[in-house]
Amino acid sequence: MSDGGGLTECRADLDAQMMQRAAWPDDSPWLREAFAALPRDRFAPDRLWRWDGAAYVPLDRANDPNGWAAELYSGVDAAAITQLTDGRPSSSLSAPSAVADMLDSLRVEPGHRVWDVGTGQGWTAALAAWRAGPGLVATTEVDEHLAAFARARLADAGLDVEVAVGDGTGGGVPGGGLVDRLHATYAVETVPWSWVGAVRPGGRIVYPWGRLGYVALTVADDGGAAHGWVHGLAQFMGDRTGPAQSSNGPDAYAQVRGDAEPEARRALDRDPAGLRNWHLRFALRVAVPDAVLFTEQDGDATVILVHDGHQSWAEIRSDVNGQPVLAQGGPRRIGDELMTAWSRWEELERPGLYDYGVTVTPDAQWAWQGDPDSGPRWPIRSLHPATR
Template sequence: MSSNGDGGDGDGGGSNGGDGLAGHRARLDAEMERCGQWPADSPWLREAFAALPRDRFAPQRLWRWDGWAYVPVDRAADPDGWAAELYGVSSAAVTQLTGGLPSSSLSAPGAVADMLDSLRLEPGHRVWDVGTGQGWTAALSAWRAGPSLVVSSEVDERLAGFARERLAAAGLDAEVRTGDATRGGVPGGGQVDRLHATYAVESVPWSWVEAVRPGGRIVYPWGRLGYVALTVADGGAGARGWVHGLAQFMGDRHAPAQATDGPAAHAAVRAGADPQVRRVLDRDPAGLEDWDLRFAVRVAVPDAVLTTEQGPEGPAVLVHDGALSWAEFRAGADGRPVLLQGGPRRIGDEVMAAWDQWERLGRPELYDYGVTVTPDAQWAWHGSPDGPRWPIAQPAPAGR
């Protein structure tokens, strides 16, 4: 979950408590085996994870959320806690804060494995790794593709320098260049066979499609939720593909800030205002905890941020748009579910409309959705490229 220009500093040495880093690495391997997260079609990934353990790409200080703020976890002071932050299957390890919020991380191992499996990377492929971060995904790609075939973009020269050091220490010949990949083409020019992005974009820069040869693959985190694998069409006229997984990634540093989740973010948007609309619902708000439904809402109402809060009457689902509009799905005083909402738009009604549409479509899974990208438009679709569709806002022109 690296943003455009993430990184850190650190090394692969040092002591570790308990049974050491080897124990954490072994437990990660076993847990991914137990959860079925080692991709059957890409057995090379298990070998690469073993050859290039993520602790060798981690800084000496990580950051852990304690419920109120991010607190440091220093390797020297708490080696076992530091290693535990790194080796959760589904957890990113936060490596950098900017303004008190994460601006860099080592992505969750399970998500990294799944995205690189979706990339269909083979020896001899030229790869553009977009968003170097600590250099771990560039390292894994170089391990598979071969020498001098991976180029990685990093917006911050200091962070790029760290990644270069880590890659060199691992004995890998991968190039890291400083530059903004969201606004430019492949460093050094030409086209690549594969593009792997480590930070989220709501819409795909057309320069990414132009950078990949026809038949090549682009795998990228899609906005607030999910990641997509696109195949570039013959002639490079566009790209399309399916949603491949469910995860949350940090966004492009130059894009508008994404609205944050959690009850505090919702409370900041509501700002203590009384509801302007209150109505009784005919369904249990707990249904919104279904991740396939949440993904359908993400497609239809992309700026809606949903958070579940446990209250005395049971779970409540809080929604906001990061600006002025909010909604709450919760149990009323008489036990019946209610929708409360306020602000200039009725975002709760928009969520309900997306829920109704999801029901009419037969409650599809997130894997039933895809994305099409052309020079002039982008849209999400259900079932097939000719099925129901939802527009995706185009990226701003380069140099904005």
């Protein structure tokens, strides 16, 4: 593949940014080598999509190779949108820092059998195969067009990876049997028990958890449960075959609220700017998982917009005297739920996101904080489906 658009420089810049950020995992030095051997541009389609503030606009490699490359390598924390469905992103090349961190969490070793769920363009399957070895990685993609694209790019890279078309959430490992590692590239709120059953005792499952964060689970020695810690904060696209996830941002909030006036209003004794703390944001995500929270600035003041993707909404903004006021409407008081969760986080002495974990059994799933057996816990359930 040609180096149009200065790809050699882009790759070098990415490596330097990862070094500067200390984003290359110390425990997995192989990842830096794999990124160099299998750069993300080898798995990118010739059309990417950029948000211009109002809509997604195409960036075609043939017409604008420099713009295409700049979008693909726009930063260590930036994903590149590779597909739209009904005007919304439906596939992407994930942010390099998140890819490196999740694969580090997966602890892939040579000889491991790996199931990559959600092939996309095939980049993460390629990186896993570089580490595990030929014929040891299988990947499942629900979109047959993406699967065909990934199959071709993996073959061009000389990698022996099985690409299967199917529903990775409800299906099984291509070819059957058990794997040592399972890596999911799309977000699920609850872990399919079939994933736990597909992994050998002692094996690992790394997956994006709902709207925010990713988790590394270890399957118990008897195969009857899996549990593990939160490992990071990235946001991923949701399972296409599961409940629709509500969109972030003011447009989604406006759709839920419409022209409704507040049904309840009260002053707050806390600064809404505190919700810029990502450890607090993650704690709220655990306690009120269907709450979509968005912050924006109104001059020097922070405005908080919240919705549940259906009918309930809340906003926090300061009045003319600078007093934060919570206004809300809909069938539930979602703003009050978040304030209660905020108070609980403070009672727990403000734990960080890495102090949380998840346990999965055949009958129930829950998040916990501090200790999987004795710490506080919150049930995890599938979010109610939105209109698709």
